[in-house]
Amino acid sequence: MTMEQIISLMEQEYGALERRSPADPISVLIGTILSQNTSDVNSRRAFDRLIHAFGTWERVAEAGIDEIAEAIRGGGLSRIKAARIKAILERMLKSQGSLDLGFLAHRPSSEARGWLEKLPGVGPKTAACVLLFSLGRPVLPVDTHVYRVSRRMGLIDSRVSPKEAQRLLEEMVPEEAMYQFHLQLLAHGRKVCRARRPLCYECIFQQECPKIL
Numbered sequence: 001m002t003m004e005q006i007i008s009l010m011e012q013e014y015g016a017l018e019r020r021s022p023a024d025p026i027s028v029l030i031g032t033i034l035s036q037n038t039s040d041v042n043s044r045r046a047f048d049r050l051i052h053a054f055g056t057w058e059r060v061a062e063a064g065i066d067e068i069a070e071a072i073r074g075g076g077l078s079r080i081k082a083a084r085i086k087a088i089l090e091r092m093l094k095s096q097g098s099l100d101l102g103f104l105a106h107r108p109s110s111e112a113r114g115w116l117e118k119l120p121g122v123g124p125k126t127a128a129c130v131l132l133f134s135l136g137r138p139v140l141p142v143d144t145h146v147y148r149v150s151r152r153m154g155l156i157d158s159r160v161s162p163k164e165a166q167r168l169l170e171e172m173v174p175e176e177a178m179y180q181f182h183l184q185l186l187a188h189g190r191k192v193c194r195a196r197r198p199l200c201y202e203c204i205f206q207q208e209c210p211k212i213l
Contacts, residue, residue: 001208006153007177009204010184017180019136025101026057026092028134029116032126033084038076046075057099061089087120101130109137124163132182138175140182142166145189152193154210 023031030050035043053071054060060068068082075081092099104112109131116127128141142150142165151158155172156165173181192199200206 001205003172003174006205007173007181010188011180013204014184014187017183019179020133022134022136025104025130025134026099028130029088029101029119029122029126030057030085032129033081033088033121034072034075036077036081042075046072046078049074057089061086061093061099084121088122091119101134104130105135109139112137113139124166128166132179138170138178140166140170140173140178142169143186144195145186145193146182148195149185149189149193152198152209153205 027047031043031047034046034050038046050060050068050071053067054063063086065079065082065086068086069078072078072081089099092101096103104115107115112131112135113124113127116122116130117124125141125143128139131137131139132141140146142162146169147162147165150156150165150169151160156168160168170178188204192203200209203209
């Protein structure tokens with residue numbers, strides 16, 4: 001099955017997705033950290049509580065880890081995420097003098113990605129989320145769902161690391177399709193190609209999937 005066929009089948013199943021209005025980079029960055037190891041509902045609630053509690057990212061940076069953790073309680077791993085958020089904001093203030101990441105819009109994607117990945121606890125997926133959803137760059141975040149489905153379908157070898165998977169998939173997927181591909185494969189992984197008890201009989205790829213995992 002070609003990548004064009006995969007993209008076409010997913011569009012038929014999940015509809016054509018229009019790009020949303022971009023959020024500011026720091027909000028996407030913090031939101032992605034809060035989304036780790038929890039549901040969308042919980043991470044969104046934690047993000048809203050964080051904003052409600054402090055109002056600005058500058059005030060979050062000034063707060064103690066316990067205060068931040070209390071604000072995002074219920075979002076999972078609150079203490080770990082609070083420490084990570086504070087460390088990121090402090091690093092940004094120290095290196096840039098502000099919490100404005102707008103300057104990344106004027107840098108090449110590779111340079112912007114490298115800058116983001118130097119922040120505490122920011123890996124390839126988180127950096128790619130900022131680049132894709134905020135800066136509109138043609139990059140492909142590889143979260144647990146995209147990683148699992150891509151390996152099961154044989155798009156990448158089962159032994160490939162998530163970081164290497166991101167590089168390989170970015171080479172396969174047309175730039176103009178990366179936004180849609182990421183979100184649709186994410187939806188497919190949540191609804192059908194689940195980690196446990198995948199619903200293979202409902203899968204749009206069941207005739208082609210090698211089911212290698």
